Amino acid sequence: MLKIENLKVSLGDREVLKSVNLEIKPGEAHVLFGPNGSGKTSLLMTLMGFSNYRVTEGTINFKDRDITGMSIDERARLGIGMSFQRPPTIKGLKTRQMVALCSAGKEIRLEEMANRLNFEDFLDRDLNAGFSGGEIKRSELLQLMAQNPDLILLDEPESGVDLESISLIGEVINELLERKPGKDHAASSRERRSKRAKAGLLITHTGYILNYVDADVGHVLYDGVLSCHGNPRETLRCIQDMGYQECMRCMV
Amino acid sequence: MKGARENKLQRARDAAEKAAVFGEDLDLGQFIHEAPSHLNMKDLSSLSEPDKKELLTVGVDTDIKERSGSFMQIDHSVVHHDIFQDGLEVMSTSEAREKYDWLEDYYWRAVAVDTDKYTARAELHQEHGYFIRALPGVKTAFPLQACLFTARDGLAQEAHNIVIAEEGSELHIISGCASSHKVKAGLHIGVSEFYVKKGAKLSFTMIHNWAEEFAVRPRSATIVEEDGVFLSNYVCMKPVKTLQMYPTTFLSGANAVARYNTILVAVPGSFMDVGSRVYLKAPGARAEMIARTITTGGDVVNRGHIVGEVADAKGHLECHGLILSEKGLIYAVPELEGRVSGVELSHEAAVGKIAQEEIEYMMSRGMSESDATAAIVRGFLNVDIMGLPAELQREIDKTVNMQGIF
Numbered sequence: 001m002l003k004i005e006n007l008k009v010s011l012g013d014r015e016v017l018k019s020v021n022l023e024i025k026p027g028e029a030h031v032l033f034g035p036n037g038s039g040k041t042s043l044l045m046t047l048m049g050f051s052n053y054r055v056t057e058g059t060i061n062f063k064d065r066d067i068t069g070m071s072i073d074e075r076a077r078l079g080i081g082m083s084f085q086r087p088p089t090i091k092g093l094k095t096r097q098m099v100a101l102c103s104a105g106k107e108i109r110l111e112e113m114a115n116r117l118n119f120e121d122f123l124d125r126d127l128n129a130g131f132s133g134g135e136i137k138r139s140e141l142l143q144l145m146a147q148n149p150d151l152i153l154l155d156e157p158e159s160g161v162d163l164e165s166i167s168l169i170g171e172v173i174n175e176l177l178e179r180k181p182g183k184d185h186a187a188s189s190r191e192r193r194s195k196r197a198k199a200g201l202l203i204t205h206t207g208y209i210l211n212y213v214d215a216d217v218g219h220v221l222y223d224g225v226l227s228c229h230g231n232p233r234e235t236l237r238c239i240q241d242m243g244y245q246e247c248m249r250c251m252v
Numbered sequence: 253m254k255g256a257r258e259n260k261l262q263r264a265r266d267a268a269e270k271a272a273v274f275g276e277d278l279d280l281g282q283f284i285h286e287a288p289s290h291l292n293m294k295d296l297s298s299l300s301e302p303d304k305k306e307l308l309t310v311g312v313d314t315d316i317k318e319r320s321g322s323f324m325q326i327d328h329s330v331v332h333h334d335i336f337q338d339g340l341e342v343m344s345t346s347e348a349r350e351k352y353d354w355l356e357d358y359y360w361r362a363v364a365v366d367t368d369k370y371t372a373r374a375e376l377h378q379e380h381g382y383f384i385r386a387l388p389g390v391k392t393a394f395p396l397q398a399c400l401f402t403a404r405d406g407l408a409q410e411a412h413n414i415v416i417a418e419e420g421s422e423l424h425i426i427s428g429c430a431s432s433h434k435v436k437a438g439l440h441i442g443v444s445e446f447y448v449k450k451g452a453k454l455s456f457t458m459i460h461n462w463a464e465e466f467a468v469r470p471r472s473a474t475i476v477e478e479d480g481v482f483l484s485n486y487v488c489m490k491p492v493k494t495l496q497m498y499p500t501t502f503l504s505g506a507n508a509v510a511r512y513n514t515i516l517v518a519v520p521g522s523f524m525d526v527g528s529r530v531y532l533k534a535p536g537a538r539a540e541m542i543a544r545t546i547t548t549g550g551d552v553v554n555r556g557h558i559v560g561e562v563a564d565a566k567g568h569l570e571c572h573g574l575i576l577s578e579k580g581l582i583y584a585v586p587e588l589e590g591r592v593s594g595v596e597l598s599h600e601a602a603v604g605k606i607a608q609e610e611i612e613y614m615m616s617r618g619m620s621e622s623d624a625t626a627a628i629v630r631g632f633l634n635v636d637i638m639g640l641p642a643e644l645q646r647e648i649d650k651t652v653n654m655q656g657i658f
Contacts, residue, residue: 048616076618088610092631101627102617147617
């Protein structure tokens, strides 16, 4: 679904991504670890197409199309969606209106979706105005529910979220990624796995979200270089035990 | 009374050449002063379709549906006034001045007759304007609409409006000013004096839709007594050559409240100098002013001035400006004047273009760049007016949306 080859990206004068190769297949969920400033958010912003992030080398392919030069809205309409860490406040635009805009004319059950996220009380507030960390996450997920993208980029979905809400956020992410666990399905879990089409790329610092979302592959991004592809839990344990320095060595 | 009137006329004559503090000094000689009189209308249905459309954009419903009263003046003729609720009065101010001796006390009390050549002109050449009054305790079921319309190209229209919300009353007025689609130039001088008595509430929503070559000089002021509330909304999103006004409110009674909301869009060729000023003169007085200005190529000066004269009074002013084109100017002048300790005044001002970050955020949800920009601008202009009845808020939203600046 997504294939990144030899990607180099600059933000202003600074090269923020030096070497990124990554492939995400339909139905897969990947996790991105890395210390602050390593380029994780830059990678997501580049995939979404934000103008500040300038691709200097390499290509991004999505659904077999080269999207390297594509505008943000074209990418969104092609099926990429992103949950932002610090989205801007849009004064006077009600959250309800934004969610409706995200649905792009599709019929959505807005109240039901908001209810799922305990977010009804925020629908008539200005988008992101004075939202706490956890409220921003729920607002972002609500917009993604309405948008229903095929590849979901999640920038630290658990940061600033209290322990009670984190399971809710985890459940909704699973739903978005068609990974809802449970026995009430007619199909076996193997069948469901094989039918699953949605893919995700998550940034996590703490790894908490892995308690709720069973990711398939973990990567470590260190100083703009993507490495150490492996089992996400093992990767997390390795980082916890040995620190990112160890990943540096693994690269060499 | 005669002496009082004569005194005002004399002061007006003395100020006939006095330039205004702000705005281009207009030569009043360049305008036509005579207009043919227009016939009375039973209702507004006989207006031409294009004129009806112009009126709709300023909140004047020519079907007069859901209105407690209606007033219409064309050029120098009051062609229509009607009321649909007991306890309300709507008529021409000249008629009211004849009818009520006591009205002389209200003439030029809030606004000084010798403020400048425009107020002087209104006294010396006044041709009507509206008198609207809610008797004590009367609450309007629907807003009243008042319309000042110019049909003669190049005409100077001078109107003097007086609005009185007697004790404990609640009065909502939509005042639409527009020119006929055939009119290109002209001058509108509108003097408005508002009196909000003890415990009364007055909301006044003024919407302007003039012509490219039009000059506009409203002169208005409000006196609010104890526990009174004055809400003023002003919307001007259509071309105008030169518009200058600085409405002022005196919060004279304890716990009096004033709120000004201003929405301005300056298109290329338009010059707008619009402010609002509140004097906090009694303990517990509260003032809030919110302005949203946009330039698509015109120039806007947005002023705000709060004067705190007593302790335990509060005021906040906010002016936000968006520059949507390479040309155009927004000049925000927020002024706070505290004259005693214990007064709380604050302001917030920001002028700039739409943040790229906001546009790209919206685009990441699938909107095109122009749709994203439009949604942000609509949001920017969407001012929730506290204390305004929902139907009036809807009316304003509708007007703002209808003006469509893209």
